[in-house]
Amino acid sequence: MTKKILKVLLIALILLMPKSIFASQSLEKNVIEYRLSNGMLWLLIPERESPTFFGAIAVRTGGIDEKDGKTGIAHMFEHMAFKGSERLGTTDFKKEKPILEKIFRVSEEMTEEILKSKPDQKMIKELKQKLANLETQAKKLQKPNDVFKTLQRNGAQDLNAYTTKDMTLFHTSLPKDRIELFGDVFSQMVFHPVFRDFYTERSVVSTERSSRVENNPSGLIYDKLLNIAFANGPYSFSTIGLKNDIDRLTVKDAKEFFSTYYIPINMVGVIVGDIDIGRTKRMLNLYFGSRPKGKKPPKPGQSEPMGDKSLTIESFASPAMILAYHKPTYPSSDATTFDVLAYLLCDEDVGYLEKSLIKEKKIASYIYCSDSYPGLRQQNLFLIYAQPRDGISLKRLEASIKKEIEIGRSKEITREDLKRIQNRINLGYYLAMSDNTGLAQVLVNSQVLKGSWKDAFQYPKEIARVTPDQISSLYPKYITKENSVVIYRNKGSKRRGG
């Protein structure tokens, strides 16, 4: 990433400044903030390393906005965005539209019947047949995967999307002269979906769930953790949704979700790469500017933390466990202190847990800390995931973890520890910014989750301010039995699923 560093900047000033500050300041100055008249914010960063750009649209919605019975809808909609619009994915939308509407009606009827306490099996069978016939008709007018194909045929790479609890991100890289194509296709994806193939895609998502949760021991333990850590609210289940809910989602649900949350003021776009700013701004106005502002979406439901909880589950894999503590999120300064604690305990080879449990006592084979699971927009969890060495019980592992994490309370943390953590976090931060994709994601995450992309540049400074006293003060407040959640995953012979 070669920066056009401001060469006219006072040389004396440059010499006085430590290099790291200088680099991040020049990066910060490269960010152009551009807000469209409908409120949609874009961050544009010119970079000329390759004749390409990375573009993404983040929507400030995800699992956090889902209601009971409709879990998984945010992720399901993410799939819908790739299914085309009135112009993409069809050979003749006028003819296709009435068929799509019939499909929606029949499947709604069918889903309703299935949900009844005594469903009429004969009726379901008839509706299924009807649906199959309609889908065959629609297929004749459709161009499958048109969104993917159009972009891929123009050199797209890294074309994908992901949904978290807190946001949904659609992204791609393209050759630099395809900037208008990016605007055209991405605006259709996020503003003009027509919910084609909803029901085929629902079964793809159902397979995706079984692949990510039931057939994946680490997916399973995190899924169950959320179930017991939160009594209700959006952090009490995995983003992919509950299996029963997914199988019953309808186009009506998806349309409602879309019209509530996919509005300009709820979106942030980012483009990093070989772009002409004037041309890019014109393109943004053309494709994204005419969308009406929309109504501010409702606040998400509140997740209700439950402490002093534990659960034992079984899977086909060797044992593992998670020890988690409820904690506040940004902008609480305690949240930043927890970030430091995660490094202090789990940094590879040098973290206190790593050193003691893996290297010295040899009772763990793998340790991992997360400072804010499952998201940043509500109170979340600090967690320690650990795998015991063969023959070590989970109880013993748990006791050792609890003993070792006391280092944070003891204030015996050295200046060397803190300096190291600062250096490590700085390195990670620069590495993340060293290509178009990483830089774009750092900025958009900060904007959507913390309210300002500029906060990303403040982060190393915030970390540098954390003291041993602050770390120690986390313990009486959060690292307590009342605040803890433990989940044990044993190896069992019986299959267990989510």
Added chain:
Amino acid sequence: MALFIPLIILITTLLCSQVGFTKEELSIPKVSPPKVKEDMLPNGIKLFFLEDKSLPIVNLTTYIKVGSIYDNPKKRGVAFITGMNLISGGNESFDPEAISRELKNLGAEYQTSIGNEYGDASISILSKNAFVGLKIFFDALLNPRFDEKEFKLSKSLTIEQIKRDEELPKSIVSKNFIIETYGKDSPWANFPTVREIRKIKRKDVVAFHKNYIGPSNMIIAISGDIKRDEIIKLLNDYPKVELQSLPTIEKVKPEFQKRSKYIKKDVTNTFFQLGHLGVDRHNPDKYALEVLNYILGGGGFESRLLSDIRSERGLVYSVYSYFTYYKDLGYFSVVGETGKKNEEEVLTLVKKHLEDLIEGKISKDDVLRAKRALLFNQLYWVENSFSAVDLMARLDLLEFPKDYWKTYQKNVLSITLKDVKDVAKEYLRPDNLITVTAGPEK
């Protein structure tokens, strides 16, 4: 709103109406190879360097020309364990605990490993500490301590990992597919067992390093906020060392025979991998095979496997194909996961798609799209200074010609529909597939 769409349609129509085309007609932006400084040091180290002051960091990868295919068949796993201990085993001044503390204190991130054909040792570090950190790093890489305690720990963690990998359907399938494809005793299927790992002694690792690792078989890629003469000076301090020549290994026999292996796993989905031996990386048919693979299953939704089995039928979440190329024969493979009830249908569909290809059911359009994708791909080869030096180092390591950047374009452009049909017939063998599945009982 539709202002720009006609232009795109025009380009696509133009492309589809002709067979041969030039790069300009594809409307692919020009891209020139990166300007990387190349040096051969007196001790034999080959260096690819690019200064980049945009961020206060330095990135470096050292490639080492030795891999697990050269393991003594009676001592399998030595290359792997050596790779694990290259930096973490310490150097003359620092024991393992001290070396990790010192490097991390300086704000460094590093990792080392030895794979089948070659090894790599990488470090990223804050540039203000680069010189001190790189010195510690190279002292460990070239004059390792191989601390006994750390060595034992690496063995026992490897044993745990082998056991855990056996449990996971995806890894057990891929391991068994390679064993079935190359034969369990082949150097290309070097998956040491728990027993073999237990037998490894520290002296084996020391000997492996002494025999096969030194400046003369290292290629270094480095970029960042550091001066070229600084790094050269640092590297010149390490003397030339005589290494043993690598043992000759038996050539892979191109044998094809249909067989299946099923591994029972207590899960709800079936995981599968099928395929057979392929070609080496210098085979001139490689480009046509890449085109073929894009059409089959390497191009996401542009490919037949995903668009048919997922989009049309909703039977899988993921299914894809790839060719792997080695200095000897690589392999061709299709990988996926599906619900147990769909297993037979999915496997039959995959086979059908392979048969379609060898029967010549490929259009000019298919070939054009794939060629275009391969050419576009080159735009992304160099996205920052480190990917530039890293690319040049890897091309050198794998013995590609100096002008690979240009010949790649030429080679892709020259592929014809007939070439693709020919390689499909020559290299795909749907009647002799090796199929490995793991999942619930049938």
